[in-house]
Amino acid sequence: xxxxxxxxxxxxxxxxxxxxxxxxxxxxxxxxxxxxxxxxxxxxxxxxxxxxxxxxxxxxxxxxxxxxxxxxxxxxxxxxxxxxxxxxxxxxxxxxxxxxxxxxxxxxxxxxxxxxxxxxxxxxxxxxxxxxxxxxxxxxxxxxxxxxxxxxxxxxxxxxxxxxxxxxxxxxxxxxxxxxxxxxxxxxxxxxxxxxxxxxxxxxxxxxxxxxxxxxxxxxxxxxxxxxxxxxxxxxxxxxxxxxxxxxxxx
Amino acid sequence: xxxxxxxxxxxxxxxxxxxxxxxxxxxxxxxxxxxxxxxxxxxxxxxxxxxxxxxxxxxxxxxxxxxxxxxxxxxxxxxxxxxxxxxxxxxxxxxxxxxxxxxxxxxxxxxxxxxxxxxxxxxxxxxxxxxxxxxxxxxxxxxxxxxxxxxxxxxxxxxxxxxxxxxxxxxxxxxxxxxxxxxxxxxxxxxxxxxxxxxxxxxxxxxxxxxxxxxxxxxxxxxxxxxxxxxxxxxxxxxxxxxxxxxxxxx
DNA sequence: CTCTGTGAGTTGAACGGTCAATCAAGATCA
DNA sequence: TGATCTTGATTGACCGTTCAACTCACAGAG
Numbered sequence: 351x352x353x354x355x356x357x358x359x360x361x362x363x364x365x366x367x368x369x370x371x372x373x374x375x376x377x378x379x380x381x382x383x384x385x386x387x388x389x390x391x392x393x394x395x396x397x398x399x400x401x402x403x404x405x406x407x408x409x410x411x412x413x414x415x416x417x418x419x420x421x422x423x424x425x426x427x428x429x430x431x432x433x434x435x436x437x438x439x440x441x442x443x444x445x446x447x448x449x450x451x452x453x454x455x456x457x458x459x460x461x462x463x464x465x466x467x468x469x470x471x472x473x474x475x476x477x478x479x480x481x482x483x484x485x486x487x488x489x490x491x492x493x494x495x496x497x498x499x500x501x502x503x504x505x506x507x508x509x510x511x512x513x514x515x516x517x518x519x520x521x522x523x524x525x526x527x528x529x530x531x532x533x534x535x536x537x538x539x540x541x542x543x544x545x546x547x548x549x550x551x552x553x554x555x556x557x558x559x560x561x562x563x564x565x566x567x568x569x570x571x572x573x574x575x576x577x578x579x580x581x582x583x584x585x586x587x588x589x590x591x592x593x594x595x596x597x598x599x600x601x
Numbered sequence: 602x603x604x605x606x607x608x609x610x611x612x613x614x615x616x617x618x619x620x621x622x623x624x625x626x627x628x629x630x631x632x633x634x635x636x637x638x639x640x641x642x643x644x645x646x647x648x649x650x651x652x653x654x655x656x657x658x659x660x661x662x663x664x665x666x667x668x669x670x671x672x673x674x675x676x677x678x679x680x681x682x683x684x685x686x687x688x689x690x691x692x693x694x695x696x697x698x699x700x701x702x703x704x705x706x707x708x709x710x711x712x713x714x715x716x717x718x719x720x721x722x723x724x725x726x727x728x729x730x731x732x733x734x735x736x737x738x739x740x741x742x743x744x745x746x747x748x749x750x751x752x753x754x755x756x757x758x759x760x761x762x763x764x765x766x767x768x769x770x771x772x773x774x775x776x777x778x779x780x781x782x783x784x785x786x787x788x789x790x791x792x793x794x795x796x797x798x799x800x801x802x803x804x805x806x807x808x809x810x811x812x813x814x815x816x817x818x819x820x821x822x823x824x825x826x827x828x829x830x831x832x833x834x835x836x837x838x839x840x841x842x843x844x845x846x847x848x849x850x851x852x
Numbered sequence: 853c854t855c856t857g858t859g860a861g862t863t864g865a866a867c868g869g870t871c872a873a874t875c876a877a878g879a880t881c882a
Numbered sequence: 883t884g885a886t887c888t889t890g891a892t893t894g895a896c897c898g899t900t901c902a903a904c905t906c907a908c909a910g911a912g
Contacts, residue, residue: 417757510667562755
């Protein structure tokens with residue numbers, strides 16, 4: 351196994367957590383794109399985070415906003431407040447930095463994306479739509495500039511960088527596991543012959559496709575209507591379920 | 602309106618048409634990736650095509666395989682058998698070349714993607730699944746390396762290049778129009794209150810999301826199962842339709 | 853029919869800038 | 883003292899783009 355520079359000290363990387371946690375409940379800013387966090391990079395890199403964590407965070411942010419190939423190492427260094435030597439002390443190449451970013455996403459999936467919804471919502475099907483709503487809010491918050499970070503990288507790099515592709519697939523798989531867990535809990539609201547892994551994959555398909563269209567059109571509408579149709583499909587599955595006598599109801 | 606170098610002579614650009622038309626029916630090659638058209642670029646640029654068309658075709662091919670930012674001008678020139686002066690004679694910048702590629706895709710949507718299916722299939726709903734099957738074959742033919750060319754560029758560039766984003770949205774819109782036309786023809790197989798534009802958008806969402814997962818996993822399976830679930834959803838809508846007495850059947 | 857001017861198209865070296873990556877030297881801390 | 887981490891100038895390759903020189907088909911003049 352290659353090194354990939356995964357010798358992180360111990361506790362870093364929770365700046366991102368706090369940021370998104372805060373974003374999680376607050377209403378999106380409206381009007382002019384004043385407080386939208388794009389444009390200039392963060393010029394006051396958090397001094398609490400060590401250099402490695404700052405590099406990963408800066409790279410994560412820039413890859414998300416600009417893509418991998420369109421982001422230069424110099425730009426990452428400026429945003430992280432570090433020098434090139436530091437970067438190459440922790441990461442052999444720029445690509446290894448990307449792998450660290452994908453590791454980070456994998457680690458943050460549960461605490462940042464899944465757990466907040468699970469804490470707030472108990473109904474398993476509603477949990478799925480709660481997760482989807484998180485992406486809707488992310489789109490809304492960035493005026494449809496940023497959607498799913500993994501999907502971005504998936505289409506840009508999965509052809510050409512096979513180890514990157516592996517980590518992207520892992521992120522997708524973990525995401526689908528969370529959905530599938532909800533589906534398992536809601537098994538009596540689904541037909542007996544329902545392949546729940548495939549259904550979880552379907553949910554991811556709709557999320558990613560919806561995000562893509564929302565970004566291409568700069569409107570939430572295609573995302574929202576896709577989710578609404580998914581809801582309609584879930585209702586249909588519910589009606590087909592054997593336990594329909596104990597029929598579910600949402601809102 | 603900016604120039605964008607759209608002063609194409611008269612008849613060019615149908616090399617791509619012939620290529621995909623041929624691909625359209627032939628079974629995919631199996632075994633080692635011998636005849637898969639990736640790897641080395643086309644070293645024998647078609648001398649029939651004029652320089653502008655060769656540039657667009659080479660750029661199209663490379664952008665599809667490697668992405669926009671990961672493809673250098675020099676590489677395009679080599680593949681097209683042209684010199685930089687020629688490129689900048691026709692296109693003010695590299696981005697204008699990309700816009701020409703997107704124009705090309707918009708022009709080729711009907712003759713290459715839609716018409717072959719419409720010629721072969723008459724049932725409107727089956728036409729939709731015929732179009733989706735075209736993408737499945739594209740994935741299969743490239744061993745899941747290439748999916749929808751527009752989706753690629755959508756996620757790579759729609760944040761940062763707004764005029765590019767406009768053309769991407771146009772391509773999406775035209776695609777959805779074709780689907781919506783099928784849905785209009787099949788109106789009696791759909792509920793009366795069905796929003797057919799939204800349903801067409803849903804079909805695109807599933808196509809793009811399915812292609813993304815297929816590429817990330819290098820397997821057709823997520824794409825195919827997503828399409829199967831879409832079919833299930835269409836069956837559900839058909840059962841809900843008022844004209845259900847004249848129930849449809851496929852296969 | 854030749855001569856000549858015109859301009860679209862081509863050539864490829866060269867430009868300034870940025871790319872990812874290197875490394876020797878210095879700082880910090882155990 | 884030695885290991886760990888940081889500094890930042892430096893590298894050569896490549897980036898997108900420019901441009902002066904050139905080819906050549908063709909149109910109008912003689």
